[in-house]
Amino acid sequence: MPESLANEEEKPPHHHMKRYWKIAVLANIKDESQPKPEGVPPDAFADFDHIETIDSLRAALETDGHTTTFIQADRDLPYALREVKPDICFNIAEGLGGDAREAQVPALLEMLGIPYTGSRVLANGISLDKTLTKRIWRDRRLPVAPFQEFNAGDEPLRPELKFPLFVKPAREGTGMGVDMKAIVKNEKELRERAQYIINVYQQPALVETFLPGREFTVGILGRADAKKFSRHPEWYEKDGFHRFPVLELDSSRSVTPWVYSNEAKSKEVGADGSPGYFCPAEIEPELEKKLKYLALRAHLLLNTLDVSRTDIRLDEEGTPRLIEINTLPGLTPDYSDLCLQAAAEGIRYEDLVLDILYLGASRWGMLEPREFIPESPKKK
Numbered sequence: 511m512p513e514s515l516a517n518e519e520e521k522p523p524h525h526h527m528k529r530y531w532k533i534a535v536l537a538n539i540k541d542e543s544q545p546k547p548e549g550v551p552p553d554a555f556a557d558f559d560h561i562e563t564i565d566s567l568r569a570a571l572e573t574d575g576h577t578t579t580f581i582q583a584d585r586d587l588p589y590a591l592r593e594v595k596p597d598i599c600f601n602i603a604e605g606l607g608g609d610a611r612e613a614q615v616p617a618l619l620e621m622l623g624i625p626y627t628g629s630r631v632l633a634n635g636i637s638l639d640k641t642l643t644k645r646i647w648r649d650r651r652l653p654v655a656p657f658q659e660f661n662a663g664d665e666p667l668r669p670e671l672k673f674p675l676f677v678k679p680a681r682e683g684t685g686m687g688v689d690m691k692a693i694v695k696n697e698k699e700l701r702e703r704a705q706y707i708i709n710v711y712q713q714p715a716l717v718e719t720f721l722p723g724r725e726f727t728v729g730i731l732g733r734a735d736a737k738k739f740s741r742h743p744e745w746y747e748k749d750g751f752h753r754f755p756v757l758e759l760d761s762s763r764s765v766t767p768w769v770y771s772n773e774a775k776s777k778e779v780g781a782d783g784s785p786g787y788f789c790p791a792e793i794e795p796e797l798e799k800k801l802k803y804l805a806l807r808a809h810l811l812l813n814t815l816d817v818s819r820t821d822i823r824l825d826e827e828g829t830p831r832l833i834e835i836n837t838l839p840g841l842t843p844d845y846s847d848l849c850l851q852a853a854a855e856g857i858r859y860e861d862l863v864l865d866i867l868y869l870g871a872s873r874w875g876m877l878e879p880r881e882f883i884p885e886s887p888k889k890k
Contacts, residue, residue, distance in 0.1 A: 527871075527876070527877055527878075530575045530576050530577070531576045531577075531596075531597035531598055531871075531876070532576070532577050532578075532579070532594070532595070532596050532597050533571050533576050533577070533578045533579075533596060533597065533598055533599070533600055533867070534578070534579050534580070534581045534591070534594055534596035534598075534599045534600070535564055535567050535568055535571070535578055535579070535580045535581070535599075535600045535602070536581055536583045536587070536599050536600070536601045536602065536603045536615055536626075537558075537559045537563075537564055537580070537582070537583060537602045537603050537604075538558040538559065538582070538583050538584070538603055538604045538605070538606070539558055539559060539560070539561055539564070539582060540558040540559065540560055558604055559602060559840075559842070560842070562842070563602075563840075563841060563842040563843075564580050566841075566842070566843050566859070567600065567602070567841060567863060568580065569860075570859055570860040570863035570864065571600065571863060571864065571867060573860045573864070574864055578600075579594055579596070581594060581599075583603035583604075583605070583606075583614075583615050584606065585606070587615070587618065588618060588622070591618075591619075591622060591624060596624065597625070597876070598624070598625040598626060598627070598867070598870065598871055598874070598876065599615075599619055599624055599625070599626040599627070600626070600627050600863075600866075600867060600870075601615055601616065601619070601626045601627055601628055601838075602628075602838055602840075602841060603615040603838075604838070609639070609681055609713070610634070610635035610636075610638060610639070611638065612634040612635070612637070612638050612837065612838055613631045613632070613634040613635035613638075616628075616629070616630055616631045616634055617631045625870065625871060625873070625874035625876060626870060627816065627866050627867055627869070627870030627871075628815060628816055628817060628837065628838060628866065628870060629813075629814050629815045629816070629818070629837040629838070630813075630815060632813065633812050633813050633814045633815065633837050634837050634838065636812055637812060637814070637834070637835050637836070637837040638681050638682075639680065639681050640678075640680050640681065640716050640834050641657065641659040641680045641714065641716050643812065643834060643835060644657055644718075644832075646811060646812065647808060647811060647832055650807075650811050652804065652807055652808060652811070652832055653804070653829060653830060653831050653832060654718075654831055654832050655718045655719040655721055655825065655831045655833075656668070656670045656671050656718065656719045657671075657716060657717065657718035657719075658671055658716075658717050658718075659680055659714045659715070659716055659717075660704045660708065660714060660715040660716075660717055661708070661714045662708070663701060663704040663705040663708050663715065664701070667697070667700070667717075671717065671718070671719060672719060673694070673695055673696060673700075674693050674694065674695050674720040675693075675694050675700060675717050675718065675719060675720055676692055676693055676694075676717070676718050676719070676720045676721075677692055677694055677700065677703040677704055677707060677715050677716070677717050678692055678707065678715070678716055679707050679711040679713055679714075679715065679716070680713055680714040680715065680716040681713050681714075682711065682713075686711075687707055687710070687711055691703060691706075693720055700717065703715070704717065719825070721823040721824065721825050721826075721831055721833075722825070722826055723823055723824025723825055723826065723828060724758060724760075724823070724824050725758065725759045725760075725761065725821070725822070725823045725824075725833075726756050726757065726758050726759070726791060726793075726801055726821070726822050726823070726830075727756075727757050727759065727819055727820065727821050727822070727847050727851075728753065728754065728756055728757075728801050728802055728804075728805035728819065728820050728822065729753075729754035729757075729805075729817070729818070729819045729839065729847070729848045729851045729852075730751055730752070730753060730754070730805055730806055730809045730814075730817065730818050730819070730820070731745070731746075731751070731752040731754070731816065731817050731862075731865065731866070731869075732745075732746050732750050732751040732752050732816070732869070733750050733751075733815065733816055733869060734749065734750040735750060735872075735879075736750040736751070736752075736869060737750060737880070738872070738879040738880050739868050739869060739871075739872035739877050739879060739880070740865050740868060740869065741861070741864060741865065741868065742861060742865060743880065745857070745865070751806060753802040753805065753806065754848070754851035754852060754854075754855070755789050755790035755791075755851055755854045755855050756789070756790060756791040756793060756798055756801050756802070756851075757787060757788065757789040757790075757791060757847055757850055757851050757854070758786075758787075758788040758789070758791035758792070758793070759785045759786070759787060759847075760785055760786035760787075760788065761785040761786075762786075787847075787850055789850050789851055789854040790854055790855075797830070800830060801822055801830060804820070804822060804830055804832060805818075805819075805820040805822070808820045808832055808835050809835065812835060812837070814835065814837050815869075815873070816866060816869040816870060817839060817848070817866050817869075818835055818836060818837050818839065819835070819836045819839040819847055819848050820832065820833075820834070820835045820836070821833040821834050821835075821836070841862075841863065843859045848862075849862070
């Protein structure tokens with residue numbers, strides 16, 4: 511056992527850990543040098559991480575005395591876990607295909623009884639399925655745009671769907687399958703695009719009313735008992751949740767105007783053709799309150815845990831409509847939306863990452879709850 515894990519006395523006073531941990535960071539890595547396998551879409555693996563993100567995560571986790579190791583979340587993962595024997599896994603793995611790939615690693619960890627961070631199996635399985643997510647939200651009276659799933663591509667269009675429409679794969683992330691042709695203006699374009707998505711992505715096409723308004727994303731951190739386990743109980747409101755400042759994505763000047771595509775997402779923040787990222791967004795207090803309320807409801811209704819980011823866009827009347835929730839939000843410093851939101855209110859990257867770790871660890875009994883919880887600042 512490494513030195514740092516063995517010494518009970520080493521822990522700093524603010525901690526309620528029993529000892530330092532061996533943490534395995536689990537992720538899928540982009541390998542630009544490898545040719546893509548036959549028959550996968552042009553933007554396959556877009557939501558895999560760069561090794562630099564893993565290095566940043568590990569460095570952040572190690573600032574609190576833990577040791578870390580990186581394990582590639584591929585088919586050898588079960589064997590690697592047996593060998594490494596981590597105390598806890600920091601999971602940002604996207605999975606390897608199938609209809610609920612983001613649930614694969616959590617399911618494996620549950621089966622092996624290994625603690626991990628973030629949402630559990632079902633929430634990760636549902637959130638990648640955008641149609642199912644929208645059905646659940648709609649059922650609970652949350653505002654979503656009219657939508658329809660196409661399995662064959664020739665289904666009759668429901669009367670409540672009016673052109674222009676937006677077509678995308680029903681079960682992908684990171685703007686995959688989304689480019690300027692995603693907006694369709696008539697029946698012919700709709701059929702062509704739906705067929706393209708079904709054939710290329712081997713999954714249903716989700717068709718919804720195009721939302722022409724402003725686009726926002728809202729991060730949520732915490733849980734009802736977050737203050738008991740966080741190193742920063744002052745971040746959390748009375749209900750145990752922290753709502754990050756609203757970030758606005760202005761894609762009007764991006765490489766794909768009005769479409770938050772994979773191509774636009776993959777550009778450096780501030781680069782030519784990248785969307786504008788404004789945080790905190792310049793919006794009316796009333797709208798800000800509404801967006802944060804919707805993001806938290808969206809998070810709770812899917813039983814998402816500890817951290818998420820929800821995308822919301824305004825319709826032609828200016829009414830917010832939920833687009834999707836990300837149960838594994840990106841954590842690339844100075845680039846990922848959640849990190850930009852944290853930075854906008856002065857939360858250090860290290861502190862954000864460590865809070866996700868301790869919220870996760872506390873669910874597995876790895877932390878002693880805090881005895882005294884300081885009062886939260888009053889809501890503005």
